[in-house]
Amino acid sequence: MKRVVITGAGTINALGHSVDATLESMREGRCGIGELAFRDVERLSIKIGGQVRDFEAEPRFNRQQMALYDRFTQFTLIAAEEAIRQSGLEFTGELAARSGVVLGTAGGGVSTWDDNYRSVYEDGKNRVHPFVVPKLMNNAAASHVSMEYNLKGPSFTVSTACASSNHAMAQAFQMVRSGMSPVMVAGGSESMLCFGGVKAWEGLRVMSKDACRPFSANRNGMVQGEGAGIFVFEEYEHAKARGAEILCEIAGYAMSSDASDIVMPSKQGAARAISGALRDAQINPQEVGYINAHGTGTAANDKTECSAVADVFGTHADKLLISSTKSMHGHLIGGTGAVELLACIMALKDGIIAPTIGYEEPDPECALDVVPNEAREAKVDVALSNAFAFGGLNAVLALRRI
């Protein structure tokens, strides 16, 4: 088996339009959640979200590109550009032929669906733009990355709701570890912050009207976010041979299914994914210094997740640090694991733990060190990133400092 390292990272989300800006916001504990701004927002009862602000797609993309790029594809291409530039890789010849891109998204081109349904149903138009299908399809973002960077190997999109990015990155990791591909671009993207995208979530009555406060006793639901996180996964010897800067190693992963309920999380399912990732990475539980929690801020997730962590780690659960950065960037649904991986990289590489902001009252059912409100310094050798999706599909990644 090959070792796998990360040699490039890119993002755009409510905390910043780059990795540096995002990590700075996480260090400062800034909140990227605010009033939503889009058409018909006044008809929503949930009016807050982690929207990407001060972002104009028009100068970045030309007219032909705009006709093909949904907002989730735009975010993906911006993050991919940053990640691949940092890696310094150019995909030609044999490298191009064997390298690919695996991305996660839950909804794909949600605002393209929304705009065009509005056009035919509400405005009564009987004709849509010829590129509606290639713009909204879930694999559009992965396909445009492959075209932009000449990635000719295995490429596809994974859709497992809130675990999409983690499942995608786990798959890409497996492809590099097995020797199938020397380099894989991986991550995920989501852009559901439009009228239909928020209205659908509103229906479930699990959204907060005021803030995302993971692990806090007075938490009252999740808050949606949007954006993308993209990484370059590279075989270790390949990266070393070309003198690439290595951000961290991906040591292992595990996936599990609750096989129980379509929305309620399961402690056993989560615990099996966490312990499976440790086993796969051959890591002792005591080595884990930081967990980037799924931490949605719902009553059900946070207590189930803390209980699963307590089960897996025993007394070490009280020593490790666990935080939810969703309190700052919101829940990016299919893109969330990718943006949250940045907090793991920051913990390993810079020794800074992103806080759980908005934390107000301790909850005895979430009695772990959740790094409340302020970032903290800590030397971390191993970090985990949790994702537990609706549908009971879980994926946990294990990363190691290098």
Place this chain on the structure above:
Amino acid sequence: MSTQDKVIAIIAEQAVLDPSDVTLDSTLEDLGIDSLGLVESIFAIEEEFDISIPFNANEPEQSDFDISNVAAIIAGIDKLIAAKG
């Protein structure tokens, strides 16, 4: 059909019971309605009476809508219908 009969019909359908098995002092738990069933019942009630019920599944006990039993739910709905005018 009265408000009471309509609400009982909605709850009975959700619980897969005959309306005669749903009494005013039944709790949702008695009827086997879980959190997802509750959210679906609230949706059906909102649609039936054209009202908005303030309910957040994360803090059911803090919502300004009493769901402790069928009678409480009906009383809450009557209040919302009256407020609508």
